[in-house]
Amino acid sequence: MAEITAAMVKTLREKTDAPMMECKKALTEAEGDLARAEEILRVKLGSKASKAASRVTAEGLVGISIQSDGKTGAIVEVNCETDFVAKNEDFINFVQSIADLVATQNPADVATLSELAMGDGTVESTRTALVGKIGENIAVRRFKRLASEHGLSSYVHGGKIGVLVDIKGGDEVGKDVAMHIAASKPRAIDEQGVPDADKEAERSVARQKAAESGKPAEIVEKMVEGSVQKFLKEVALLSQPFVKNDKQSVAQMLKEKGASVQAFELFVVGEGIEKKVTDFAAEVAATAAGNA
Structure with missing residues (x-):
């Protein structure tokens, strides 16, 4: 045990x-x-x-860069330790520079990005200098680059939630879709695109809940599949109720506009990061006890 x-x-x-x-x-x-x-x-x-x-527990910013052709862009997440630093002008400029570099240079990963030229040095030397100047650790966590045949639209909410959308149908509908994604946080464009791991996790929970009902096995299995189908509708972009008009789904709205979503990227600052919470009162008390 x-x-x-x-x-x-x-x-x-x-x-x-x-x-x-x-x-x-x-x-x-x-x-x-x-x-x-x-x-x-x-x-x-x-x-x-x-x-x-x-x-969300970690701090930082999401930055987005879309090139002048409107068809190439990048979304990045850069983390810091406190929200105070996330509002620092030097930090904000660094995040935007990273997004611009990803969009134009298309690095393979964060390690490759770190070696790219920036200012008088590299991304890594610039990051290190900024850490020394600000006094907090700063990390480039992740990025995605999209190249579209039609056009890219974006939305950033408070620097903490960012969306980049590859959409056919124009920038106005693109911005609406980007805002919807930021609000509703879909996991895929359609139900087929939802990761198998997410489906299986939901199926496992649903099966355990259904088993507690005491109903026959065949009924339990129907209950499980019903729960999974409900989950898929909730997390697939096209089947979600459109945030600006919940009487229609996103799919219906897109059809009405003659538009279609090819791909999207959604970043939420600190998503999945466990942030250490310091109990300063306890820390002070422990220090005082140690010095007694």
């Missing part, structure tokens, strides 16, 4: 917002497996257990 520590309970509670005792029970049942414990809580508590998991 794996030892369930207070730190493990705290981590699960921060990810799920579930009561502490429920977190401990789930970890015990999962024999210390955090991912399995989170799944158990989702089965028991439903959507409550997934609310905190989507919260």
Whole structure:
């Protein structure tokens, strides 16, 4: 039996917002497996257990660059330690420069990007100098570059959520779609594009919930498939209700406009990053006790 520590309970509670005792029970049942414990809580508590998991914890900015032809662009995420630095002009300029470089130079990965020329040195030397000047760690986390036959549109919300869309149909509908994606956060254009891992995770949770109903196996399987189909409609862009008119789906809106989405990229600052939370009062108290 794996030892369930207070730190493990705290981590699960921060990810799920579930009561502490429920977190401990789930970890015990999962024999210390955090991912399995989170799944158990989702089965028991439903959507409550997934609310905190989507919260953004790291700081930084999303930057977007679209070239003058309107058909080549890039979206990047650059992280820092505090929101204060994310508002620093030097940091903002650095993020935009990174986006411009990705759009024009098309580096293969972050390591290759780091070696590209920037200013009097490279991206890496510029980053290092900025760390020294600002006094916080800065990291280029990820980027995507899109090349479109039709045109690119974008939307950035508060520097924290960024969307780049390859769309046929014009910039006006493109901006509407980009704003919708930022608000509704689809995982794919259509249901077929939803990653298999996401489908299987949802199927696993649905099967456990359905099994608790005590219904016959064939009914349980229908309940499971019904839950999975509902999930796919919720996370596929085309089947989502359009944010500016929820009486029609995104697919219906696009058809009405004679438009179609070819691809999109959605970045949310800090998504999936665990941020260390410092209890300064406890830290001071511990230091004082150590000096006593």
